[in-house]
Amino acid sequence: MKINIEGNKIEGTFHKRINRFIAEIYINDKIEIAHVANTGRMKELLIPGAKVILRKVNESHRKTQYDLLMAYKDTTLVSIDSRLPNQLLQQAFMHKSIPYFKQYNDIRREVNFGKSKLDFYISNERESVLIEAKCVTLVKEDDLASFPDAPTDRGRKHILELIEGKKQGFRSAVFFIVQREDANRFTPNKEMDEAFCEAVLLAQKAGVEFYAYNCAVTTHSIALKEEIKVFFN
Incomplete structure (x- = not known):
């Protein structure tokens, strides 16, 4: 799609x-x-x-x-349009094209949780999921995508909210959407924002899930292409 x-x-x-x-x-x-x-x-x-x-x-x-x-x-x-990851993920959730999230039918955008507004709340009769999506444009050497490309207190705050979500019984996940197709793996950008990366590591240990996808991009369209591996610092 x-x-x-x-x-x-x-x-x-x-x-x-x-x-x-x-x-x-x-x-x-x-x-x-x-x-x-x-x-x-x-x-x-x-x-x-x-x-x-x-x-x-x-x-x-x-x-x-x-x-x-x-x-x-x-x-x-x-x-470079940072609004597209949410659109791509909403489409993917609706068409059940992401294998790990095919079992959810209720899909809501921009939900309040804690002191933040998170990108998605999806659920079924047994489980609820909090999801945050990040737009990635930076690809370093050796086809390595990375986020953020500028310090992001807001991004760190969202990661910490997802940790709290796990404590409250939610399934929690972050999607890094690389809006180009030359990336084959992803890592948080510790050189740019060490605090964000520390929050990611805390979240991983708490059970927050992390996924990354690259995209097929033309002047007329964009689509999720394939999942790429996430490496943690």
């Missing part, structure tokens, strides 16, 4: 990032402003001169006329 990337797509050349949500892009030698739907740093992707894919948006309330959707890393197309 795949998600279609709708709209009028245009190629551009990355110029610079103004802030977390705004970037300047060259389109036909003219600088345009684009919305960036990802708060990660993406420093290895969003470099001056990088080829990018944008979507033209014609909405009067918008401050920007373009969405920055994808960037090329050499010949690899990388989807």
